[in-house]
Amino acid sequence: MVVTIKDVARAAGVSPSTVCRALSAPELVRAETRERVRRSAAELDYSPNRAARGLITGRTGNLGLVVPDLGNPFFPGVVKGIQARAREADHAVFLADTDEDPAAEVRLVRTLAKQVDGLVLCSPRMSGTELRGFATQTPLVLLNRRVGRIPAVTVDNPGGMRQAVTHLTALGHRRIAYVAGPRTSWSNRERVRGLRAAVAAAGAHLAEIGPVQPQFDGGVAAADPVLAAGVTAVIAYNDVIALGLLSRFNARGIAVPAEISVLGFDDIALAAMVHPSLTTVGLPMESSGRAGVDLLLALLRDPEGAGATRRELGTHLMVRASTGPPPTD
Amino acid sequence: MVVTIKDVARAAGVSPSTVCRALSAPELVRAETRERVRRSAAELDYSPNRAARGLITGRTGNLGLVVPDLGNPFFPGVVKGIQARAREADHAVFLADTDEDPAAEVRLVRTLAKQVDGLVLCSPRMSGTELRGFATQTPLVLLNRRVGRIPAVTVDNPGGMRQAVTHLTALGHRRIAYVAGPRTSWSNRERVRGLRAAVAAAGAHLAEIGPVQPQFDGGVAAADPVLAAGVTAVIAYNDVIALGLLSRFNARGIAVPAEISVLGFDDIALAAMVHPSLTTVGLPMESSGRAGVDLLLALLRDPEGAGATRRELGTHLMVRASTGPPPTD
DNA sequence: TTGAAAGCGGTACCAA
DNA sequence: TTGGTACCGCTTTCAA
Numbered sequence: 001m002v003v004t005i006k007d008v009a010r011a012a013g014v015s016p017s018t019v020c021r022a023l024s025a026p027e028l029v030r031a032e033t034r035e036r037v038r039r040s041a042a043e044l045d046y047s048p049n050r051a052a053r054g055l056i057t058g059r060t061g062n063l064g065l066v067v068p069d070l071g072n073p074f075f076p077g078v079v080k081g082i083q084a085r086a087r088e089a090d091h092a093v094f095l096a097d098t099d100e101d102p103a104a105e106v107r108l109v110r111t112l113a114k115q116v117d118g119l120v121l122c123s124p125r126m127s128g129t130e131l132r133g134f135a136t137q138t139p140l141v142l143l144n145r146r147v148g149r150i151p152a153v154t155v156d157n158p159g160g161m162r163q164a165v166t167h168l169t170a171l172g173h174r175r176i177a178y179v180a181g182p183r184t185s186w187s188n189r190e191r192v193r194g195l196r197a198a199v200a201a202a203g204a205h206l207a208e209i210g211p212v213q214p215q216f217d218g219g220v221a222a223a224d225p226v227l228a229a230g231v232t233a234v235i236a237y238n239d240v241i242a243l244g245l246l247s248r249f250n251a252r253g254i255a256v257p258a259e260i261s262v263l264g265f266d267d268i269a270l271a272a273m274v275h276p277s278l279t280t281v282g283l284p285m286e287s288s289g290r291a292g293v294d295l296l297l298a299l300l301r302d303p304e305g306a307g308a309t310r311r312e313l314g315t316h317l318m319v320r321a322s323t324g325p326p327p328t329d
Numbered sequence: 330m331v332v333t334i335k336d337v338a339r340a341a342g343v344s345p346s347t348v349c350r351a352l353s354a355p356e357l358v359r360a361e362t363r364e365r366v367r368r369s370a371a372e373l374d375y376s377p378n379r380a381a382r383g384l385i386t387g388r389t390g391n392l393g394l395v396v397p398d399l400g401n402p403f404f405p406g407v408v409k410g411i412q413a414r415a416r417e418a419d420h421a422v423f424l425a426d427t428d429e430d431p432a433a434e435v436r437l438v439r440t441l442a443k444q445v446d447g448l449v450l451c452s453p454r455m456s457g458t459e460l461r462g463f464a465t466q467t468p469l470v471l472l473n474r475r476v477g478r479i480p481a482v483t484v485d486n487p488g489g490m491r492q493a494v495t496h497l498t499a500l501g502h503r504r505i506a507y508v509a510g511p512r513t514s515w516s517n518r519e520r521v522r523g524l525r526a527a528v529a530a531a532g533a534h535l536a537e538i539g540p541v542q543p544q545f546d547g548g549v550a551a552a553d554p555v556l557a558a559g560v561t562a563v564i565a566y567n568d569v570i571a572l573g574l575l576s577r578f579n580a581r582g583i584a585v586p587a588e589i590s591v592l593g594f595d596d597i598a599l600a601a602m603v604h605p606s607l608t609t610v611g612l613p614m615e616s617s618g619r620a621g622v623d624l625l626l627a628l629l630r631d632p633e634g635a636g637a638t639r640r641e642l643g644t645h646l647m648v649r650a651s652t653g654p655p656p657t658d
Numbered sequence: 659t660t661g662a663a664a665g666c667g668g669t670a671c672c673a674a
Numbered sequence: 675t676t677g678g679t680a681c682c683g684c685t686t687t688c689a690a
Contacts, residue, residue, distance in 0.1 A: 343660075344660070346660075346661060346662080346663095347659085347661075350660090358660085359660085381666090
């Protein structure tokens with residue numbers, strides 16, 4: 001059987017109340033008693049049942065994290081940051097993968113909400129209305145999405161696109177393609193917005209392909225339309241799509257970057273491992289996670305949230321081997 | 330505020346007991362009352378607090394999952410399988426990443442154990458003694474590790490190595506290198522064992538390199554020693570190491586597979602995406618996860634576990650572009 | 659078929 | 675400084 005507070009109380013010859021105090025408000029207990037209780041607790045290897053505690057304090061010491069798809073190498077980075085920061089603050093993290101299913105997402109949020117102090121929703125797929133509903137019931141922080149006044153951590157997508165376009169136009173590219181991610185993705189909309197502005201400002205020409213699934217196969221499928229568009233460079237919604245492009249170009253014998261330059265977004269670990277290595281816009285994945293937890297903890301301390309409820313983080317271009325000057329023919 | 334069973338009871342004009350029954354043992358409630366309760370529950374968007382329920386039933390409907398490092402692309406596959414199977418059985422999954430830290434692993438298991446019905450520990454790093462201790466206190470299933478009689482799901486590592494060696498020797502290779510993973514890894518020990526036997530049976534020669542970190546950089550570091558060993562083929566502990574090998578070979582201008590064949594282990598999604606695509610021993614990652622949950626659920630139903638407590642799953646060789654005949658000079 | 663009451667493992671208040 | 679008691683949200687006897 002699991003050891004409870006009563007077992008410790010009996011072993012130490014005190015009441016459960018005293019055990020509770022000795023462990024969570026030591027200054028209220030006589031030093032001698034405190035020590036006795038602590039020894040008993042240690043001997044019995046006691047640790048309080050957080051769920052039971054949460055029932056009365058309203059605080060479980062647990063955070064919930066919901067992500068759409070752990071298979072997308074972008075998310076593990078965020079998860080790492082969140083876990084690290086949460087652990088520093090002595091909170092455990094419960095993680096749920098929704099498998100890109102908005103309905104499952106709603107169910108999981110509902111289930112999790114009861115057992116945690118607050119939730120971090122990473123790139124949530126559910127509707128803004130649903131999100132607003134949850135936000136009124138439970139402390140909530142969004143990552144990579146903005147909905148009303150819900151606390152959120154985002155990255156500067158337009159700024160990233162600006163850097164990407166500056167890089168390409170400096171190399172001499174004038175005709176650029178974009179392979180779009182899901183229409184429902186907030187990040188995709190932001191990236192398109194920034195891209196159009198940057199391309200227009202540079203007086204270059206933009207060909208928009210897609211949307212495609214933000215996966216390897218999406219990139220494979222987009223490769224031929226990209227070539228048909230007669231561009232000298234292509235920017236993908238994310239790195240995974242870019243890898244699909246590279247693969248298909250390779251299969252068709254198209255040299256990268258000699259014949260076409262390829263640029264990704266996210267800087268997943270993989271981007272540096274493939275050949276040619278992928279030029280990409282790096283996002284601060286771990287920092288995003290940490291910032292999300294910081295916002296959530298602040299929200300828990302001060303539920304009315306007079307403090308900052310928004311964070312926007314910068315991006316940085318990682319120039320690698322997949323981009324170069326356009327062909328000179 | 331969150332809606333509780335009392336709110337539903339009040340709305341439906343019945344007692345909390347009746348609400349409880351109407352939702353979890355419908356046959357005990359008159360049809361008319363049952364409907365009234367259900368409508369009220371739906372209107373108020375009520376869902377029971379699983380932690381509170383767990384306090385009394387001893388069943389939370391939650392499973393805990395502990396993995397060493399989500400950044401290793403091997404684990405998300407397993408996690409997917411576990412989540413899918415758990416969801417079918419109406420269980421939520423709480424996932425903790427230990428960041429490869431055995432001490433953190435112990436802490437997390439202890440914290441999680443109180444809030445879940447049982448735990449799946451994926452490739453646990455803690456000592457066998459500690460594992461045995463936990464196993465007596467809480468329902469536990471191990472993935473990729475065998476310790477005493479603790480229920481476990483493993484894959485046939487020696488069998489996978491046999492397939493790999495058969496493939497290489499059939500191509501004509503006689504001198505093969507192995508880049509080893511961590512000495513503490515149960516899987517690595519099993520793979521080495523199978524490999525030595527298979528190489529000996531084929532009358533070939535084996536050069537053992539490492540151990541190295543099971544990461545990209547580990548593979549990069551191992552590449553030069555592999556070449557120095559004068560082999561015509563190399564098998565890596567896992568795909569990530571193999572990718573590091575490919576990268577370094579490429580940088581040194583060594584053609585794969587013309588000059589040396591490279592073979593991985595795991596079949597992470599990435600293996601098919603790189604160029605040249607990676608021949609590798611595929612493990613049933615999702616099935617492992619599902620099987621783990623199955624074992625755990627069986628254990629919960631029948632704690633004495635008269636049933637099967639072990640599952641070993643098969644492996645399958647994925648022949649791709651990174652292996653070919655040895656150079657003919 | 660339904661309700662009242664006890665209790666799961668804790669914490670918090672009040673009184674001693 | 676300590677113990678008794680009530681209660682968090684829910685389930686489960688036991689009676690009615």
